[in-house]
Amino acid sequence: MTPILSVRQVAKRYGQRYGCREVSFDLYPGEVLCIVGESGSGKSTLLSTLAGKLAADEGEVTFRDVNGTEHDLLTLAEADRRRLARTEWGFVTQHARDGLRMNVSAGANVSERLMALGQRHYGELRATAGEWLEKVEISAERLDDRPSQFSGGMQQRLQIARNLVTKPRLVFMDEPTGGLDVSVQARFLDLLRRLVHETGIAVIMVTHDLGVARLLAHRTLVMQQGRVVEAGLTDQILDDPQHPYTQLLVSSILQA
Amino acid sequence: MNIEYNYGFLDENTKRMLRRGLLKAVAIPGYQVPFGSREMPLPYGWGTGGIQVTASIIGSDDTLKVIDQGADDTTNAVNIRRFFGRVAEVATTEKTSEATVIQTRHRIPETALKSGQIMVFQVPEPEPLRTLEASEVETRQLHAHQEYGLMHVKLYEDIARYGHIATSYDYPVMVNGRYLTSPSPIPKFDNPKLHQSPALLLFGAGREKRLYAIPPYTDVESLAFDDHPFDVQTWDSHCALCGSTESYLDEIITDDAGSRMFVCSDTDYCATHQQEAKQ
Amino acid sequence: MTTLLIDAQNVSKTFVLHQQDGLALPVLDDVSLQVAVGECVALVGPSGAGKSTFLKALYANYLVQAGTIGIFHREGWVDMVAALPHQIVEVRRHTLGYVSQFLRVIPRVSALDIVAEPLVEWGESLEAARTVAGTWLARLNIHERLWSLPPATFSGGEQQRVNIARGMIAPRPILLLDEPTASLDAANRAVVIELMREAKARGAALVGIFHDEATRDTVADRLFTVPLARRLDTAKELTA
Numbered sequence: 001m002t003p004i005l006s007v008r009q010v011a012k013r014y015g016q017r018y019g020c021r022e023v024s025f026d027l028y029p030g031e032v033l034c035i036v037g038e039s040g041s042g043k044s045t046l047l048s049t050l051a052g053k054l055a056a057d058e059g060e061v062t063f064r065d066v067n068g069t070e071h072d073l074l075t076l077a078e079a080d081r082r083r084l085a086r087t088e089w090g091f092v093t094q095h096a097r098d099g100l101r102m103n104v105s106a107g108a109n110v111s112e113r114l115m116a117l118g119q120r121h122y123g124e125l126r127a128t129a130g131e132w133l134e135k136v137e138i139s140a141e142r143l144d145d146r147p148s149q150f151s152g153g154m155q156q157r158l159q160i161a162r163n164l165v166t167k168p169r170l171v172f173m174d175e176p177t178g179g180l181d182v183s184v185q186a187r188f189l190d191l192l193r194r195l196v197h198e199t200g201i202a203v204i205m206v207t208h209d210l211g212v213a214r215l216l217a218h219r220t221l222v223m224q225q226g227r228v229v230e231a232g233l234t235d236q237i238l239d240d241p242q243h244p245y246t247q248l249l250v251s252s253i254l255q256a
Numbered sequence: 257m258n259i260e261y262n263y264g265f266l267d268e269n270t271k272r273m274l275r276r277g278l279l280k281a282v283a284i285p286g287y288q289v290p291f292g293s294r295e296m297p298l299p300y301g302w303g304t305g306g307i308q309v310t311a312s313i314i315g316s317d318d319t320l321k322v323i324d325q326g327a328d329d330t331t332n333a334v335n336i337r338r339f340f341g342r343v344a345e346v347a348t349t350e351k352t353s354e355a356t357v358i359q360t361r362h363r364i365p366e367t368a369l370k371s372g373q374i375m376v377f378q379v380p381e382p383e384p385l386r387t388l389e390a391s392e393v394e395t396r397q398l399h400a401h402q403e404y405g406l407m408h409v410k411l412y413e414d415i416a417r418y419g420h421i422a423t424s425y426d427y428p429v430m431v432n433g434r435y436l437t438s439p440s441p442i443p444k445f446d447n448p449k450l451h452q453s454p455a456l457l458l459f460g461a462g463r464e465k466r467l468y469a470i471p472p473y474t475d476v477e478s479l480a481f482d483d484h485p486f487d488v489q490t491w492d493s494h495c496a497l498c499g500s501t502e503s504y505l506d507e508i509i510t511d512d513a514g515s516r517m518f519v520c521s522d523t524d525y526c527a528t529h530q531q532e533a534k535q
Numbered sequence: 536m537t538t539l540l541i542d543a544q545n546v547s548k549t550f551v552l553h554q555q556d557g558l559a560l561p562v563l564d565d566v567s568l569q570v571a572v573g574e575c576v577a578l579v580g581p582s583g584a585g586k587s588t589f590l591k592a593l594y595a596n597y598l599v600q601a602g603t604i605g606i607f608h609r610e611g612w613v614d615m616v617a618a619l620p621h622q623i624v625e626v627r628r629h630t631l632g633y634v635s636q637f638l639r640v641i642p643r644v645s646a647l648d649i650v651a652e653p654l655v656e657w658g659e660s661l662e663a664a665r666t667v668a669g670t671w672l673a674r675l676n677i678h679e680r681l682w683s684l685p686p687a688t689f690s691g692g693e694q695q696r697v698n699i700a701r702g703m704i705a706p707r708p709i710l711l712l713d714e715p716t717a718s719l720d721a722a723n724r725a726v727v728i729e730l731m732r733e734a735k736a737r738g739a740a741l742v743g744i745f746h747d748e749a750t751r752d753t754v755a756d757r758l759f760t761v762p763l764a765r766r767l768d769t770a771k772e773l774t775a
Contacts, residue, residue, distance in 0.1 A: 001621070028621040079401050086403075101388075101409070108412045115412070116405025122415050122481040144416050186642030193641075197656070215641065219620045233595065233620045240597040244553035251554060 002064060004029050004170055004202050005050070010059035012042075012049045019045035020226045023059070029169065032196055032203040034213035034234065036249070037223035043206045044174055046223070050204065051091055051172045052081045063088070066169060086116055090163030090171035090201075094178040096155030099162070100147045106133060106158055107143040113166045132161040137191060153184035157191060164199060173205040177212055189215050210253055214238055222246045264311040265343040270294055274312035274467070278458060281469035286431030287399075288382050293465040298335075304462030306359050306378035307336060313374065313458070314340060314357055319347045321355035326363040326504065326521030333361075350524050362425070364446040366503045366525035369455035371472065377440040379461040382468060384428040384438040404436045407479060415484055424489065430477045431470055439476075445488045445504045450476040495520045498529035539607065540709050540740040541570040541593065546602035547764075548585070548592055562588045563599065564764035568742075570709075575731065575741040577755035585761050586744045590711050593742065594633050595623045606631055606709065628656055632710045634702030636717050638686060638694040646672065646689070646697050647682040653705040671700040675726055691718050703730055710734055712743035716750050728753055 003026035011021040020042035027033055035043040048054040050061060052073055061073040065088055071080065085091070093099035100109050110129035111119075119125055130140035136157035138150075147155050156176055163171055176192075177185045193216055196203055207213060213220050213234050220237045222230040222245065230243040241247045264271065270292075277291040296304040314320065320340050324333040328350040336359060337348045349355050352367040359376040369375065385395045388406050398406065407428050414422045427444035431437045439450055440459060450457065450470060457470040470476060480486040494501045496517040503525055505518040520526035548563040562585040570576050578586040591597040593604055595615040604615040608630045615623060627633070632653075641649060647668050654664035672682055675696040681689065686697045699715055712731070716724045724747070731741060731754045745751035751758075 026619075031621055031624075078397075082401050082403065104388075104409055104413050105416050107416055108409045111412055112405055112409050114405075115408040116403060120408070120480075120482045122412065123483050125412065125481075126416075190641065190643045214639070218624050232598070233623055235596050236598060239591070240550075242551070242598065247553050 004064055006062040008060040010056050012045050013057045018226045023228055027202050029202055030200045032217045034217035034220045035206045036213055041223040042226035043223045047206045088169050090168040092159050092173040092176045094175040099159045102148045105144045109162050110165050132165050136161045170202045261343050266311045271312040277467045281467045282471050285474050286435030286437040288466040288468045291467050293462045300463035303378040305460030306376050309376045309458050309460035310359050314344045316345050318356045319349050321349050321358045324361045327523045352524055362441050364449045366522045371454040373455040375455055375457045377459045379440045379459050382461040382464050382466040384436050428479050432474050447478045493518045498526045500529050538572045539569050542605035543568045544603050546599050548599045561764040570740040572738045573735050575755050576757050576759050577751045578744050578761055579758050580761040584763055589761050594711055630708050632702050632707040634699055634712045634715050636714045638698040643685055645683045646686045650700040657705055671704050675700055709740045714744050714746050717746055
């Protein structure tokens with residue numbers, strides 16, 4: 001099996017200071033990778049750099065598309081990057097207002113990517129949007145409602161539908177459960193687990209919640225001060241942490 | 257006090273800047289070219305963009321027609337016509353067929369345009385994506401990468417809310433298969449006239465400082481869905497004055513009791529039609 | 536010649552507790568174990584000797600510092616010590632099952648779906664997997680009215696039985712069992728023993744820790760004493 005994403009010695013600088021540095025890993029199709037660490041550890045910087053939203057200063061990031069063609073994301077032309085972002089990637093943000101169009105209906109939110117890819121049949125777009133709302137456990141009757149009328153959990157689920165509708169192969173998620181109540185979060189995580197399994201997408205998710213990582217991620221990177229201090233199978237990292245910082249992090253989890 | 261103005265009101269350097277911008281606009285149909293919009297002797301929103309375009313292309317052998325909502329006799333049209341009569345010493349007309357330059361707000365004349373004529377459109381908002389995307393940086397990127405899914409989001413919303421595409425004026429078009437373009441706030445009734453027009457169509461947005469153009473015989477396609485194709489307004493009645501069933505009609509309330517009538521918005525067309533009917 | 540499914544050689548494991556000034560606790564020292572098709576090995580030894588650590592090392596849940604842990608996966612051997620994470624995930628999905636004492640609850644998912652999930656991952660349709668899951672839950676005496684509920688609110692014994700069903704429903708060639716009968720009553724213990732026998736009968740290799748000697752003697756073909764690492768004295772001093 002060849003990796004979908006290969007990351008080698010990636011660094012992002014803010015002036016003299018490193019946001020993240022010396023990050024290397026491979027991500028395989030269908031794999032869920034969590035990046036954990038406390039605020040300011042560089043995990044969101046890393047995610048944005050990998051997704052091409054920030055320009056990396058060092059290293060190499062290679063993405064293999066559905067045809068097996070390799071793209072060097074650090075030198076990729078903006079037009080190609082945007083094309084990949086439309087077809088092969090998704091991005092789910094912590095705040096729904098950053099990832100959704102709040103003044104247009106749920107149906108239009110879900111259909112936007114399809115329309116960007118050239119679908120021009122209203123009836124079919126609407127039917128597809130309705131199916132996806134049901135998939136993320138929102139009644140298709142809410143198709144014409146705006147996201148501003150939705151609860152926080154529904155907005156996050158709508159973001160998922162909006163991203164997955166074009167069947168991307170790699171989805172970036174930045175603290176997608178960050179603003180949700182615990183009960184709402186459980187439902188969201190369960191849904192995500194199921195969709196990841198059904199669609200076989202690879203996911204890179206930033207979270208500060210080790211419980212989220214335990215539930216979703218095959219693999220986890222632990223970041224501290226911009227560097228990956230430990231990487232491996234999620235259950236191994238949580239049950240047998242090696243690095244002093246990981247041991248501290250794991251021992252700090254509240255037991256319910 | 258008698259002030260001497262340069263020919264066409266604008267100084268020659270400004271006119272040259274505008275002409276350069278217009279040449280670029282013609283070379284890249286539908287592309288918005290920035291320009292240094294000048295203070296004009298009327299406020300933004302009254303046609304400053306159109307007036308600057310007209311001023312930069314007009315010559316003393318031109319014949320100018322100015323319409324506002326199709327009418328030659330509204331205040332704005334009368335004033336602009338008189339303005340150019342004074343600063344450019346041009347002949348003016350109300351006849352579409354006699355004009356070489358037609359400055360317009362919100363309509364394209366019913367009488368078919370001819371090769372050699374120039375239409376100048378006054379444009380309040382040149383960016384068709386603006387209501388959906390507030391960032392100019394982002395909309396420029398979207399144009400650059402021809403990412404126009406967003407425009408269909410608006411049409412989708414129309415159908416979802418009203419059952420049909422309810423956008424009835426400033427209806428977005430694709431120019432030359434490349435640039436998404438605002439046709440200015442003309443009714444969608446006039447959109448088909450843009451396609452393969454024999455006349456040169458120039459657009460000026462004074463407040464937003466943009467020029468763009470649709471050269472003669474350019475493909476102009478109104479956006480639509482496969483199952484909701486583009487169509488134009490139709491009326492059950494005909495013009496109460498000339499009897500036309502083919503022109504764009506305005507609804508006029510005639511008294512306090514709610515009586516109403518429909519008349520042509522194009523006053524020249526209506527008058528000509530009435531004349532023909534008498535003969 | 537018997538066919539091996541597990542071949543662990545010279546496994547050593549030391550815990551380093553950085554929060555206690557880098558205290559090093561060697562737990563496994565040069566441990567080797569081979570398990571064949573259809574064989575059940577019970578790990579024995581005093582409490583704290585490293586039975587559980589060894590079992591978790593076999594599952595690659597714990598990292599080891601030395602040695603190799605061979606797992607026969609599909610057509611060949613995979614060394615769990617050197618394998619990449621996605622390979623380990625693959626080995627666990629198809630070859631290596633683990634039944635722990637405690638159910639790590641997945642919020643909101645029904646007991647039936649929790650049990651059915653491994654089969655769905657094997658490619659079964661959800662409907663077919665649910666039908667099989669139902670027979671497992673019934674066999675383990677989980678009342679049908681509980682099937683549609685998330686097990687978070689179940690009793691300890693019920694949760695453990697859901698966990699056993701989930702861990703054993705996919706006929707994986709190797710099963711690791713960490714006190715699978717610890718909090719079960721006699722009737723349910725008998726069911727679990729029966730399930731383990733059936734697994735052996737289909738050729739599975741079992742490695743288990745059994746608190747209860749009667750259960751151990753019923754299912755185990757062989758006892759394996761996890762040797763004490765040469766550290767016990769220091770560790771005792773430190774924990775005293």
